[in-house]
Amino acid sequence: MTCVTEELSRINKRLSAQGYKLTPQRDATLRVLLENEKEHLSAEEVFMLVRQQSPKIGIATVYRVLELFSELHIVEKMNFGDGVARYDLRSEEHEHMHHHLICRECGEVREIMEDWLSLLEKRLETEYGFTVTDHRLDFYGSFRDCTNNNCKHNCKAVS
């Protein structure tokens, strides 16, 4: 876990290496994502947070920035079935250990950082002739200690 400025300059290098600039809007979006690394924010949520710091930004810009970051594999665009795309900063160590526990009671999304798929992906390669470039592993259910009342997140069940 590196510090924010360090991470920012790393990503800045990646942007300019591909001919893109780190504009104030992109910088602000990036900071919001860095400060909420565990949150799986929607575009709307990113927009509201970025606007606190850059009040003039439009939501179209947020969408364009997130789309660009997604193409450059800076963020991962994902979908938990609740009708909105969610975005997550993508760090290297996430590669094979980026799984989700999604609580049906309160909607919380917790991350699992164990490598559970490398072996399976090797089998897919040899037995199915399928080369994996990405994956998703999500579990839906409920936490034993979640009673839908004592959750840190607002209690809106993921459909």
Next chain:
Amino acid sequence: MTCVTEELSRINKRLSAQGYKLTPQRDATLRVLLENEKEHLSAEEVFMLVRQQSPKIGIATVYRVLELFSELHIVEKMNFGDGVARYDLRSEEHEHMHHHLICRECGEVREIMEDWLSLLEKRLETEYGFTVTDHRLDFYGSFRDCTNNNCKHNCKAVS
């Protein structure tokens, strides 16, 4: 794998047990799903197929039928990130062995019918206090024998 009429009457029982009727529209939708069990149809696609047999049906009805079936766990509603919900008949044996290989070249979605998650779900229960009621495991990548030209499906990459 039971025959269509048998499957239909089984589901009919489940419907009436919960106070719902097997209307002609629901029957037609069900038949389309049964006849395309491996296809992961979208609501639009179901609509077009159902209409061949019941030309007067409206798309709102299809959505309502699919939503109902989804609530009753007759179909599974899923999302591959291409902007449309897709629906799949859900049979018992699918429970722990319903995984997808999604080809980025041609968009084909192949199913894997091996049990890869039971063990992991037991660990989630004991180590994380999380009770799994459902899951999804999708692999994105490419088939060795897929060159984007010789695919049975129309070659539109899943985003």
Next chain:
DNA sequence: ATTCATGCAAACGGTTTGCAGTATA
């Protein structure tokens, strides 16, 4: 000066909803 990026508002597309009409028990 040219190129890339932004903000605004309108368009888009999949999905849902209100409501009046229809079928079924």
Next chain:
DNA sequence: TATACTGCAAACCGTTTGCATGAAT
């Protein structure tokens, strides 16, 4: 005839796009 269900069209809402303005080489 009471209740559930359907078809139509309009509304909805997250996302994308066209276009004129603005920033930065």
